[in-house]
Amino acid sequence: MARRETSLRISAIVMLVLTACLVAFDTQTKVIMLSIEKKATYKDMKALQMLVYVTSAAAAYNVLQLCKHTSLLSCTEKIKKGSSNIYMAWICFLLDQVAVYVTFGTNCAALEGSMIAVTGSEALQWLKVCNKFTRFCDQIGAAVLCGYAASILMALISTISAYKLMRMYSPQRFLTLKIR
Template identity: 25%
Template structure:
């Protein structure tokens, strides 16, 4: 019988042969990880820029609300100079509160602009964004309360209340009612802008994991 030759298979280098060689380096991270981080930074920077635009728009609408209400007054022309009917915003405590509260909101919005610019320069910084979201929420509550109360007064001025024998005055004081109504509309626009700013701050604080 013929003997079959033994075949050997070289599996690889032995441990002795591998000694002295440099260890295998781990695989480098895939290139898309760096791109993902850069995309998150660009995303947050875009949100911060949009926040600044909304903040500047809110400053404009708050200025319009304060200036319009502060100048809301009218004197009926068909009486003598010694006996006239006059309507002014400071005759109503609600409208006086409106001017004071919206002035406070306006001052805050102006002071918050530098923090919004910091969020653009450092989109990953959380401290300025946390300060803005808390302060924006407080100003949102203040602006909403004063706008709602003034809207109720404007409604009474236009329609009155027969059950309480409160007469509508807008048939006589048309300019006063138009000015006060315009101020309330500007205040509600400011409220909407504040809501959007709070939402943007919440989005910017959220960790974006999917790109």
């Protein structure tokens, strides 16, 4: 179980960093008229800015969890399952849940903003931006796909942390501590 969680966390970190890099370093410049240039960056849309910040924070959180997990890996058999470990298990589970939901929500917001850039909106008089900046839009689309893959990986990590948490409770009586 520990190897699976470690490999899932490493995969999630790779996907989160890839998402942040694809969005943050994506720029494209087009000449609109004779000397007028327009540059498309992630800073043009707040949802893409938040995607960079949230995926970076989620990657940092997973790196910290990975460091905590690998340093305690050899000591887990020696530690009794006391109340402090249950509190830590709850905190890790809740933080994993927050990371999954915030990352998934930010990806959904970025996808929604990207779809408006692809299709435009006649009611709001917004033009189709992706007609002019095709490489930029393709790279943002790939970043959003990587973000969703990272969200799925983090959801799997969250199920592992839920399993670890619920394993600390007795199967005979729900929500009572095991006595060893």
